[in-house]
Amino acid sequence: MTRLGDLERAVMDVLWDSVPAASGGVTVREVADALDGRELAYTTVMTVLDRLAGKGMVQREREGRAWRYRAAASREAHIAQLMLDALDLGGSRDAALVRFARSVTGTEADVLRAALGAQAGRTDRVDDPRAGRARRADEATDR
Amino acid sequence: MAFAVHFAASMLACWLTAQVLAASRWTWRAPRVAIVCWQAVGLALGLSAIGLPMASGLAAYDRPTGSALLALASDLGHGTLPAGMGAAQLGLVAIGFGIGGVLLATTVRSVHATVRAQRRHRDLLTLVARRDPTVPGALVLDHPSAAAYCLPGVRPRVVVSAGTLDLLDRAELAAVLTHERAHAQERHDLVLLPFTALCRALPWFRWVRDAHERVALLVEMRADDKARELHAEASLAGALRRFAACRDRITPVGALGVGDRDLDVRVQRLMLADRPPRVLGATALAVAATLVALPVSLFLN
Numbered sequence: 109m110t111r112l113g114d115l116e117r118a119v120m121d122v123l124w125d126s127v128p129a130a131s132g133g134v135t136v137r138e139v140a141d142a143l144d145g146r147e148l149a150y151t152t153v154m155t156v157l158d159r160l161a162g163k164g165m166v167q168r169e170r171e172g173r174a175w176r177y178r179a180a181a182s183r184e185a186h187i188a189q190l191m192l193d194a195l196d197l198g199g200s201r202d203a204a205l206v207r208f209a210r211s212v213t214g215t216e217a218d219v220l221r222a223a224l225g226a227q228a229g230r231t232d233r234v235d236d237p238r239a240g241r242a243r244r245a246d247e248a249t250d251r
Numbered sequence: 252m253a254f255a256v257h258f259a260a261s262m263l264a265c266w267l268t269a270q271v272l273a274a275s276r277w278t279w280r281a282p283r284v285a286i287v288c289w290q291a292v293g294l295a296l297g298l299s300a301i302g303l304p305m306a307s308g309l310a311a312y313d314r315p316t317g318s319a320l321l322a323l324a325s326d327l328g329h330g331t332l333p334a335g336m337g338a339a340q341l342g343l344v345a346i347g348f349g350i351g352g353v354l355l356a357t358t359v360r361s362v363h364a365t366v367r368a369q370r371r372h373r374d375l376l377t378l379v380a381r382r383d384p385t386v387p388g389a390l391v392l393d394h395p396s397a398a399a400y401c402l403p404g405v406r407p408r409v410v411v412s413a414g415t416l417d418l419l420d421r422a423e424l425a426a427v428l429t430h431e432r433a434h435a436q437e438r439h440d441l442v443l444l445p446f447t448a449l450c451r452a453l454p455w456f457r458w459v460r461d462a463h464e465r466v467a468l469l470v471e472m473r474a475d476d477k478a479r480e481l482h483a484e485a486s487l488a489g490a491l492r493r494f495a496a497c498r499d500r501i502t503p504v505g506a507l508g509v510g511d512r513d514l515d516v517r518v519q520r521l522m523l524a525d526r527p528p529r530v531l532g533a534t535a536l537a538v539a540a541t542l543v544a545l546p547v548s549l550f551l552n
Contacts, residue, residue, distance in 0.1 A: 113377045120378045151408040163374055186379045187394050191412065193372055206374070206401045206434040206443070206470070 115156045118143055120165065123179040133169060133176035254316055254549055255306035258299045261545045265296040265549075268542060269458065272535075273465055277528045279520050282472040284532040285444060287467050291539035293445055298546035301351040306549070308343030311335035315552035320344075324366050353452060361448040365440075372402055376410065386411060389428055397494060407435035423490035426482040433477035439470045468513050475517055488521040 122142040127134050134142075140153040157177050160166040168175045181189075193205060269292050272278060278285035305316055311333050312319035326332055348355075380390035389409040392398075397414040401407055409431040419427065434440075444455065446463040453459045478487050495514045 117378050148458070165374070165378065183379050186375050189390055190372065190375055190379070190392055190396045190410075191396055191398060193368070194400050194410065194412065195396065205369075206403060206431075206439050206474075 115148070115152070115166075115246035116160055117237070118146065118193055119153065119156050119160065120179065120183075123166065123177065124183050127178065132171070133167075135174045139177070139237070177220075252307075252310045254314075255303060255310065258303040258306050258316075258546060261295060261299040262303065262540070263314075264542055264545070265292050265299065268292050268538060269462060273461060274300045277531050278465075278518075279472055279525040280525045281475065281532045283468040284527075284535055286466060286469050286473065288535050289462060289469070289529075290442070290445065290539040291543045293449065294463070295542040295546055296356055297449075298550065301347050301354075302546050302549060303347070304343045304350070305347030308340040308347070311340065315549050317550045319552050354448075357452040358445065358448040361444065361451055365444070365447075369402060369404055373404070373408065373470065374407060376402070380410060382414070386428060388423060389431075391416065399431060401431040401434040403435055403438060403440035407432075409435065418493050419490050422482065422486040423441065423493065426478045426486040427490050429481050430474045430478040430487070433474040434470070437473070437477075439474065442470055443467060468516070470519065471513065471517060475521065479521065482523045488518050491521075539541055 119139055122139050126142050134157075136150060136154045136157060139157065140148055140150055143153065157166060157168070157175075161177070163169055165180055166177050167180045168177045195226070255516075268288070272285065272288055272292070272405045272482045275285075278288075302316055305320070309316060309319040309323060312322050314322065323336075374392055376392075380392050383389075383391040389411055392410060394412045395417075396412055397418045398412045399410070399415050401409050409428060411427070415427070416424070443463075443466060446459075446466050449459050450463050476489060491514055495518070
């Protein structure tokens with residue numbers, strides 16, 4: 109993965125996993141502190157958050173002199189979105205993906221769409237058996 | 252007028268060839284040849300659709316369409332038109348350009364939309380997909396539904412869902428990954444693109460959608476062939492069967508989704524070890540080349 113992609117992922121993991129659901133978001137400083145092990149410059153973290161905001165992955169609100177950032181959608185909602193694409197349920201008429209085969213039922217499709225609709229922000233991931241698996245995702249790297 | 256008849260004959264030949272291709276079963280044994288033929292039909296049809304009104308409008312010049320267009324351009328420059336070139340004839344030439352413009356614009360729009368969707372998909376994958384030691388070189392999405400696909404591009408991604416990892420055994424998984432890599436290596440997205448664009452341009456024509464479906468199936472068969480070069484046929488067929496079966500298990504009777512018949516066709520095809528039909532294939536390629544040469548020669552002369 110590009111270093112930038114790697115950083116974006118690390119920052120999103122902080123927003124998804126370390127931010128309490130009730131809070132109004134985190135500041136750049138708080139994200140940089142959470143990524144302590146990486147020894148990133150404050151400006152680097154700010155750049156990454158800006159890029160993520162530009163892509164619509166992150167929402168920000170001004171609070172006094174600082175911005176507060178939070179994830180625009182939960183990790184599960186993003187996965188649901190990708191699966192809708194993968195199962196060709198996204199309604200796109202274009203051949204963006206080439207599929208081996210898909211196995212999907214009407215119920216599954218409804219569940220996926222509901223996951224997208226309902227997830228405006230974070231969800232309670234404590235009960236979700238897949239959350240632990242997803243969290244291990246940090247090691248994942250790209251070509 | 253003879254040139255307009257040429258274009259009309261070329262369109263008819265395209266339509267007939269498409270009918271034969273759609274009905275033939277040898278295409279399943281030689282998917283690559285069949286894909287080339289479909290592309291030739293599409294290209295020849297597009298060129299003929301542009302050429303037919305143009306040639307009708309340019310009948311007064313009595314020359315092949317290419318040189319007649321040049322003559323018309325220079326006549327328009329001098330402000331003198333030959334006898335028999337009225338508003339109606341100019342209108343026909345304009346219609347020809349209009350068809351060409353629409354076909355081009357639709358293709359550009361289709362490419363644009365596809366690239367945007369792919370970029371978005373890639374960005375999301377970067378954030379939420381993970382590597383897994385059981386599927387080296389591929390990305391895993393943590394979701395219980397079964398899906399395996401390729402995100403094409405300069406740096407393609409092969410993605411499987413956690414549901415697929417649970418569904419398939421090691422050999423089956425390996426066959427599926429080879430299948431996906433074949434899509435990526437041979438840029439099957441680009442093969443499908445003109446047909447997707449054509450579906451966008453002419454959504455109300457059933458045979459255009461049919462052609463798209465045929466090519467999509469042939470592309471899958473081609474990737475299946477690449478997978479069975481490296482893996483046992485049983486693994487690939489097993490993977491296809493499992494996808495079909497897990498669908499059946501969950502789906503209530505009569506609620507099968509799109510492409511289900513295609514799965515069965517692909518499994519059956521893997522069971523037969525037929526040799527590719529060489530003579531038929533060569534004949535088909537010759538027909539395809541002629542189809543394209545007919546309108547192209549009229550434009551170039």
